[in-house]
Amino acid sequence: MDQFTLNLLVVGATFALYIGIAIWARAGTTAEFYAAGQGVPPVMNGMATGADWMSAASFISMAGIIALAPAGGYEQSAFLMGWTGGYVLLALLLAPYLRKFGKFTVPEFIGDRFYSGGARLVAVVCLIVISVTYVIGQMRGVGVTFSRFLEVSTDTGLYIGGALVFIYAVLGGMKGITYTQVAQYVVLIIAYTVPAIFISLQLTGSFLPQLGLVGSYAPSGGEVSMLAKLDSVVTELGFKAYTSDSPNMFNMFLFTMSLMIGTAGLPHVIIRFFTVPKVSDARSSAGWALVFIALLYTVAPAVGSMARLNLTTTFWPGAVTGTALSAPALSIAEIDSNPNLSWIRTWEKTKLLEMADKNGDGLIQYFNEPKVVADAGKVLAAANKALADAAADADKAPLEAAIVEAQAAFDAALTEGKLGDKSLAELGFKGNELTKVDNDIMVLANPEIAALPGWVIALVAAGALAAALSTAAGLLLAISSAISHDLIKGSINPDISEKSELMWARIAMTGAIIVATYLGLNPPGFAAQVVALAFGLAAATIFPTLMMGIFSKRINKEGAIAGMLAGLVFTAVYIFLFKGWFFVPGTNVYPDTADQWFFGISPLSIGTIGALVNFIVAYVVSMATKAPPAHVVDLIESIRVPKGAGKAQSH
Numbered sequence: 001m002d003q004f005t006l007n008l009l010v011v012g013a014t015f016a017l018y019i020g021i022a023i024w025a026r027a028g029t030t031a032e033f034y035a036a037g038q039g040v041p042p043v044m045n046g047m048a049t050g051a052d053w054m055s056a057a058s059f060i061s062m063a064g065i066i067a068l069a070p071a072g073g074y075e076q077s078a079f080l081m082g083w084t085g086g087y088v089l090l091a092l093l094l095a096p097y098l099r100k101f102g103k104f105t106v107p108e109f110i111g112d113r114f115y116s117g118g119a120r121l122v123a124v125v126c127l128i129v130i131s132v133t134y135v136i137g138q139m140r141g142v143g144v145t146f147s148r149f150l151e152v153s154t155d156t157g158l159y160i161g162g163a164l165v166f167i168y169a170v171l172g173g174m175k176g177i178t179y180t181q182v183a184q185y186v187v188l189i190i191a192y193t194v195p196a197i198f199i200s201l202q203l204t205g206s207f208l209p210q211l212g213l214v215g216s217y218a219p220s221g222g223e224v225s226m227l228a229k230l231d232s233v234v235t236e237l238g239f240k241a242y243t244s245d246s247p248n249m250f251n252m253f254l255f256t257m258s259l260m261i262g263t264a265g266l267p268h269v270i271i272r273f274f275t276v277p278k279v280s281d282a283r284s285s286a287g288w289a290l291v292f293i294a295l296l297y298t299v300a301p302a303v304g305s306m307a308r309l310n311l312t313t314t315f316w317p318g319a320v321t322g323t324a325l326s327a328p329a330l331s332i333a334e335i336d337s338n339p340n341l342s343w344i345r346t347w348e349k350t351k352l353l354e355m356a357d358k359n360g361d362g363l364i365q366y367f368n369e370p371k372v373v374a375d376a377g378k379v380l381a382a383a384n385k386a387l388a389d390a391a392a393d394a395d396k397a398p399l400e401a402a403i404v405e406a407q408a409a410f411d412a413a414l415t416e417g418k419l420g421d422k423s424l425a426e427l428g429f430k431g432n433e434l435t436k437v438d439n440d441i442m443v444l445a446n447p448e449i450a451a452l453p454g455w456v457i458a459l460v461a462a463g464a465l466a467a468a469l470s471t472a473a474g475l476l477l478a479i480s481s482a483i484s485h486d487l488i489k490g491s492i493n494p495d496i497s498e499k500s501e502l503m504w505a506r507i508a509m510t511g512a513i514i515v516a517t518y519l520g521l522n523p524p525g526f527a528a529q530v531v532a533l534a535f536g537l538a539a540a541t542i543f544p545t546l547m548m549g550i551f552s553k554r555i556n557k558e559g560a561i562a563g564m565l566a567g568l569v570f571t572a573v574y575i576f577l578f579k580g581w582f583f584v585p586g587t588n589v590y591p592d593t594a595d596q597w598f599f600g601i602s603p604l605s606i607g608t609i610g611a612l613v614n615f616i617v618a619y620v621v622s623m624a625t626k627a628p629p630a631h632v633v634d635l636i637e638s639i640r641v642p643k644g645a646g647k648a649q650s651h
Contacts, residue, residue: 114561
């Protein structure tokens with residue numbers, strides 16, 4: 001059976017499963033649409049939460065970021081620590097208390113706790129911006145995965161993904177999404193770990209990828225650890241050591257914190273804890289979510305490291321035996337004749353992998369061009385100086401000696417893999433010929449790079465789609481709830497009937513799917529920046545407000561609104577200064593480089609500072625204005641008691 005047919009069968013079977021669950025779990029009430037009737041068991045909710053959180057970013061991109069990080073893989077562990085740590089904060093500080101409150105949405109809690117429709121509307125705006133940002137990325141991930149594995153255009157893939165989400169999200173609401181996400185978690189975790197096990201066995205002989213990461217590199221006889229082998233391979237090619245430390249630990253700390261509190265403040269994650277029967281179940285389901293997330297997140301470093309090693313040794317076969325780059329690189333003839341390398345041409349069609357034989361020698365040279373050029377320049381300078389010194393001497397012998405010395409310098413440059421650009425043009429080298437390797441292909445292409453069986457490749461395709469679709473559904477539900485429940489029922493028409501509210505919820509969901517699909521078809525060129533903005537916004541607005549709403553009796557509505565607006569404006573302006581105003585190219589005030597960041601703080605890390613601004617402004621304004629009324633103080637006391645929450649209150 002050919003690979004396309006196999007992909008179609010596996011992906012089609014998972015789609016049939018999702019649609020069947022959606023039809024079975026169709027929501028009939030607003031309680032079922034918004035919170036699955038608040039009857040989801042903790043273990044099942046933990047599994048659904050894991051699928052909701054482990055999006056296309058976690059499944060597709062995270063290992064790729066770890067694999068191809070220019071500063072080394074260690075620095076990118078902030079993603080693992082931040083995203084996972086956010087769930088710890090959520091489980092300990094937010095989930096039980098929000099479930100005790102007994103409402104359906106985050107803006108509703110903020111509006112009631114701070115006795116202000118204005119606070120609720122500000123929270124709605126933040127929620128929609130955050131959720132729309134994320135859903136664009138998920139829909140785009142669906143399109144990319146379809147385009148590769150089902151051999152359709154990216155646009156067609158988006159249409160298929162949008163239609164599928166429409167069926168199980170619009171019909172089922174939170175009830176349908178929950179049970180679908182359970183199935184999607186099973187698919188994505190199997191799809192992620194099975195290839196990792198295969199590749200770990202190939203490279204280290206260890207069945208567990210987590211152990212293989214620190215185990216011995218089997219192809220070289222096991223005398224060196226896998227990470228040490230990877231370090232030696234990438235440094236010989238002129239890259240920074242893979243296990244090297246971060247050059248800016250302060251910024252890494254702030255970035256990790258921004259991811260943590262941003263995670264704890266993401267509305268589509270928080271609403272999952274409104275679906276369980278009891279307060280204790282909210283904390284329990286958060287614990288289960290951590291377990292299910294850890295099954296993937298502890299494997300991700302191994303997947304990234306092994307993918308980097310496999311990619312490098314594919315394009316630089318000499319690395320397997322430890323010979324220098326003077327040995328032949330991967331030839332174009334080999335790419336076109338070896339079935340195990342057909343993935344290179346396939347991924348070239350997606351424009352996510354690009355190569356060019358710049359010097360026409362039939363080989364694909366692979367190295368870190370900037371460092372290699374600099375090193376080669378030093379060698380050439382020394383050789384030229386030796387030649388010049390010899391030429392000034394009338395004696396022929398020193399000149400001959402200088403020529404020998406210069407030739408030796410060139411030979412040393414070649415032997416050590418120090419290939420250059422213009423300065424070595426006479427040697428036939430034009431620069432790095434593996435011109436593009438997108439982070440997003442590493443997980444999807446990993447089974448093909450390792451020449452794993454076709455069914456594993458098809459499984460990875462199904463897993464990537466499950467990850468993207470599960471998170472897209474959760475985000476769309478958060479948007480739908482904000483519009484129908486918080487905006488229409490909460491502000492525009494408080495007397496709306498349950499049937500009409502459910503209708504508006506489905507209309508809002510449909511509209512959100514159309515918008516997300518359109519933006520996925522025409523994604524802004526600043527997707528990475530907008531994702532950073534989403535985390536920064538969640539960290540600087542939602543998380544501090546929820547924390548103060550639960551643990552402070554003195555923070556009032558004026559303080560909450562001022563804090564959210566201050567955190568929002570501060571975070572957005574800082575990012576715009578480096579990324580461009582509203583991300584319009586060329587409008588940035590400062591170049592986005594480490595030497596230009598204020599106090600060494602990256603725009604990706606500013607959410608932590610934005611959260612501090614929110615806390616400080618909210619406290620100062622609250623101290624200068626009237627204290628909250630008695631009934632709000634009583635509400636806070638009630639929320640803190642960990643018992644007594646039943647069904648959601650009527651609205």
